[in-house]
Each structure stands twice: as C-alpha cells, then as structure tokens.
Amino acid sequence: MITFALVTLTLGFGIWFWVRKSDKPASDDCAHHSSADCVDKHQKNEQPHVKATPVATLQVGDTIGTVHLPQPAAANNVADGRPPEGWLNWLALSTTIIAILAAFMSIEVSRGSTMAVLSSGDETNIWGQYQSKSVKEHTFQISKAGLELQLAAIQGMSPETADKYRNTIKKYDEELKRYKDEKDEIQEKAKSTGKKKEKFHKLSAGLTNSLLFLQVAIVLSSIAMITRKKYIWYIGLSSLVGWLYFLIMSF
DSSP states (O other): OHHHHHHHHHHHHHHHHHHHHHHSOOOOOGGGSOHHHHHHHHHHHHSOOOOOOOEEEEEETTEEEEEEOOOOOOSSTTTTTSOOOHHHHHHHHHHHHHHHHHHHHHHHHHHHHHHHHHHHHHHHHHHHHHHHHHHHHHHHHHHHHHHHHHHHHOSSOOHHHHHHHHHHHHHHHHHHHHHHHHHHHHHHHHHHHHHHHHHHHHHHHHHHHHHHHHHHHHHHHHHHHHHTOHHHHHHHHHTHHHHHHHHHHTO
C-alpha cells in the first residue's frame, strides 16, 4: 500500500505540473531580437482580432441596402477562438489520478482474492493433519485400554510379563502425550490460518466495493468532460467519499 500511494502521488504531481506548464503563455523571445522587432511584435499582438461578419445585399424598390447577418453560436470555447475553461484541466487531472487509483485497486483486489483462496487451501490441509493425528491418538488409546484390561484380568502372570505390559502401557502414554501436544500445535496453526483467510476475504470485499466508487467517479467525470457541466464533475468527486470509507473499513 505504501508503494501504491507513492506511485499515485508521483504520477499525480507529474500530471499537475504538466497541466500548469501547459497553461502558461509562450515565453517572449524579445531578448534574442532587436528592439524594433519587439515593438513590431507587440503592436501586432495589441491589435484586436476582428471577425468578418457576413453581409447580405437587399433591394427594395429603388433602394439598395446591406444587412449584417448574425453569426452562428460557437459549438464550444475552442471553436469560438477562446481558450478552454480552466476547470477542464483539473477535471482531466482528477480523472487521470482516479483511473490510476482504480488500476492499482484492481491489482489489490485480485491479490486479495488469490491470497484468500490459498489460505483456505492451507487451512483445509492443516485440519486434515489434525484429523490424522486424532485417528492415531484414538488407536493408541484403544490399544492402551486393552493392555490395561489384560494386565488386570490375567491371574498368575509372571513378574517379567507384567513388567512388559507396564512398559508397553507407559510407551503408549508417551505416544498419547506426544499426539496431544502435536494436535494442540496444529490446531493453533489452523486457527491462525483461518484468521488470515478471513482477513483476506474482508480485504478483497472492501477493496471491491471501493473500486466500484472509483469506477462511478470515472464515468461521471467522463460525462462532465463531454457535456462540460461542472456539477457532474463535483458529483463524481463526491463519490470518492464512498471509496475512502470502504478502503478504511477493509483493513
């Protein structure tokens, strides 16, 4: 996540610097020319730009006159000869940053889902080991109980035979203790893996919900870019609140 934040900030700053640089007027190169050239250049720049107006000639009887026809409205600011609105640059910048965030969020969602599946498989394998230890432990318990019954039931058993029974029962007790300790260790490992699995499931679900809000913001920003309606851009930016909420709740 730290790398993700650093990359996003770096790209965002680079795009912001490019937008600000593109907004600056072209630098005056008078320092490399004579003063007369500079005067001529400034005089040309100061001359107002006059657009040609369509004129129609009408004749009514013996009278001839001219009529100035209205010009059609420009489709947009660029067609009208004016520079684009400044907020469109910020719209482009914010849309780019949101798209970068969405790309990284998609990677994190995929990684979280993969880790959740792997953790689920590990948990299943660990519980399988636990069941195997339980079966072996139960087998030793049955064998120990049978030896104890035989030792108690057989009358007139020689001391050597009785000692063999007792030594075997003692070994069974040691095995049972070992299996119990191993089962406890495996159980703790299985529970830890289960918690890790739940954590990845929660992370993946939260990031998926937050990614949805980023996609909504991108769509609304694109509509705002096409229609040039600023309030649609603001609605798209407000959806980032949902993205931030689910991002925080996923951890």
